[in-house]
Amino acid sequence: MAASAKPFCSTTQQPPTPIANRLPSPSQPPALSSRAAPRFAHGLSAAAGVRASPSARRLRALVRPIRASSQHQQQQQQLPRRRPEYVPSRIDDPNYVRIFDTTLRDGEQSPGATMTSAEKLVVARQLARLGVDIIEAGFPASSPDDLDAVRSIAIEVGNTPVGEEGHVPVICGLSRCNRKDIDAAWEAVRHARRPRIHTFIATSEIHMQHKLRKTPEQVVAIAREMVAYARSLGCPDVEFSPEDAGRSNREFLYHILEEVIKAGATTLNIPDTVGYTLPYEFGNLIADIKANTPGIENAIISTHCQNDLGLATANTLAGARAGARQLEVTINGIGERAGNASLEEVVMAIKCRGELLDGLYTGINSQHITLTSKMVQEHSGLHVQPHKAIVGANAFAHESGIHQDGMLKYKGTYEIISPDDIGLTRANEFGIVLGKLSGRHAVRSKLVELGYEISDKEFEDFFKRYKEVAEKKKRVTDEDIEALLSDEIFQPKVIWSLAAVQATCGTLGLSTATVKLIAPDGEEKIACCVGTGPVDAAYKAVDEIIQIPTVLREYGMTSVTEGIDAIATTRVVITGDVSSNSKHALTSLNRSFSGSGASMDVVVSSVRAYLSALNKMCSFAGAVKASSEVPESTSV
Template sequence: MPVRIKIFDTTLRDGEQTPGVNLNIQEKLEIAKRLAKMGVDVIEAGFAIASPGDFEAVKAIAENVKGVKVASLSRALEKDIDRAWEAVKNAESPRIHTFLATSDIHMKYKLRMTEEEVLQRVETMVAYAKRYCSDVEFSAEDASRTRVEFLYRVIDKAIKAGATVVNIPDTVGYATPEEFGNLIKNIKNNVPDIDKVDISVHCHNDLGLAVANTLAAIMNGATQAECTINGLGERAGNAAMEELIMGISTRKDYYNNITHGIDTTRIYSISRLVSSMTGVNVQPNKAIVGANAFAHESGIHQHGVLSEKSTYEIMTPESIGLKQNTMVLGKLSGRHAFEERLKELGYNLSPEELNRAFNDFKILADKKKTILDQDIEALVREKAPGIQEFFELDSFQISSGNKVISTAMVSLRRNGDVITEAATGDGPIDAAFNAMERAVGFNLDLQDYSIKAVTEGKDALGEVTVRASKDGKMLIGRGVSTDIMEASIKAYLNVINRALSELGEEIIKVKAAL
């Protein structure tokens, strides 16, 4: 009988540990709801004790997202477990996920604990978590570099203390598929009562083997796979859910005794959502969800696909929710057609959001001959949920050249008033950002600026992503326009409004114009 693999998604915990990523509660809720709809079994909503914001996000997801287990990570410490339970206790199916390192290098240099001390801590803390919650997962951090005889003892202690899931992480992406598969097989053969719990695996991608190692583990008895959307995570990231799932679904001939509960037609839309909210672009040649995954440029390939799709496509675009044939929208298109196209792309907007998106679409349609799906998605993603628009762009004027000092004049609207400021800078974008900071009354520390063309052609929509920090908090802003200066100004304004939403209006200096 086929084994149904449980999918444990850690995009909101390990995925958010990607450097530069900072999601607010509304963004985390939206991602969690999408994950639940696509059929994941467990959502690791965060690390509750890490910060007040993390705690509130875990708590909000536990209370509002139904039909899925909700977990919080915790170190093997009483205070961590207490905080994790407080965050997840109102979930339909709560889980406490506690961990402790077990490799010699971690025990010696990080924990400074002996083997016996580690064994005692595992037993005590799993039992402590079990007092709160019937569903407890224990992870042996750095398991792939742990001496196997000791690992068996650790797992045995965790099971005897009440763990319902034991997780075998390849924490630093060190393992190879053959040895990791054998590790899982040997655990099954050497740990008493192992068949009474789920064996989970959590693989990192430092050597590009996270998905391969996860699949090897599944073939050798693992029953839960931990992964993230787009492979986000620490360092080189985690096993990418879309690659793992489509590998199993596409190669049913090979993985013929394995099933999963994921609705694969939701993969594309959630990939784009996560990319937009995190500010981490999906590389064009990324498997499954990259822009080139279903694109054919070579004449030979085009001829083959036109004759028979399976010549060069081993899966269909439709299987991941990508429409092969798209409706071309332009300036003569009506609101109904635009709304239907948004629904096909996986977006359900509120009336207010729809009005804004449609107005932006009409403005863009006057500038571009053809509006593509990527353009529409960029317009919708431009405004982050839960961010109040304290300032809005009224107008701007830029003066720049190779022998003149770049100058920018920017006018912003706030509470019915228009505030205009001018500034110089090292180039037009720097000048515009300086003018905006003078207008709003506070400064930001710019960390990163990137721009990409959403589509091809000289009338392509430009999408700018800005990362800036304020008072130590990392903030991400996005802006889109056919004018890259306007896109840049919109992105920086998005960061400004985000700073005010998340840090409070008190960061604005006293300013007569306000």
């Protein structure tokens, strides 16, 4: 048994009694039975002076380090650790690790995961409660709508203290290395108490040659100039990322990082952009940068690991152990392609195995993890797989008989983390169970408990939908509440709205659907179509009214809770139809749009989701039309 092994990580339950406390003390002989006592009575005093046997010496050697390690771990857990005061280019406590959350920027780059501005603001508020140090709120230059969303987050979340310590997160905006992007980022984040501009340019040979078509010298000059420009705008906190650092030449990396430090960069983010490196490689990369970059003591080293080989969390932890003190992550690990390092995995690994990571710690309030995970799932439409670490539905489920037996005897046998530590079990403090007789006060209290703050008008709209559902269900669960909120409040700007839908189907005839929509000018339009099923017929009726050629890429429906009266949540992903005979302007958009809807009727739920996606497409098209160009996608 290794002395450093830590059998239980929970802060809410007591760990098992250490072996040292269960074994006989080395300084005292074991108790003798009454039957054996007469035989050894005359020799006890002499036996105490006899040299111990080899097995006894080994036992004592084992006991001492285990007892010492256990006491040291308990002392460490009892010591309160406060978040150091924020200074852009340094951290006063060398063991503190900043958590940089990019769910609202890189996470939203997951296909079909577009969120509305209202949804982004709600998620940003929850990230602040979670305790993240930096929120990368978006890519302001990508569209006027994204700039407005980042600005709103900077104004509201970036100036509002949360928690007992009054934590205010840094609000960050991403930009490419050009003046237009940096100007947009600064315009969006400058309203925050602690603003940051994050700018990047590719540094690997393959990117410089084939994408940028620039020489290394040109790339260094651009990086130096743009970091200096960001500082000249008055931004005291500038992060620089050499894109595809994992495949970049080491000496070139040292050089460009040295130059941007001189230009004023306060954080140097090292991205494994394509998830190519192995943990020992990435750890060595961070260690080499720390050892060989002149001026590195004047900046914070950061990691940004993609999950293409399933190694994002492992690489991030390797980087932290090698000296990185900012870790870029997303909730549920969502992001471009296979996703990013998962916040919940990285944070709980540090919390659980801190003794093997040189005592590192974060400022994350882990009891908000489950709530944040569910909120991001609801608003992004990206549900985690059941076996996802920490937040998956099966993460704390035990079906094997042997495991169940161990759990019944002591939970620490098969759980290294208590569900309470991530806020998985949430009991209502006042014992309120929502139903059809629940009033506004009780419902609003439940919304606050779930982390949602909405205006009075939004609440009245939501309460109307709540009453409609409560009349048909005996009990309304937290999951029902979140599904209704997403469907009623956090929808895109309403361009087309659903007035009514009626469908007939069965084995005796064709499936038909009649749909009535309200147009942007308030005019009611009706269409009736037949299809292979009621949903297909309803979608064809919507298409006949709106006249926007689309392709349905994904369609999924889930039951929010169990039971025949469960609310159905539908999620769809659509793109414009780029076929040769399609002439509509929106079909040229090379982007996918997701939509979600909720109802106890599966057809109504499906139509709501389809309209949500179409409204997003129309809103985005309007924003693009107002902008001079559609920027290229980002991948840091």
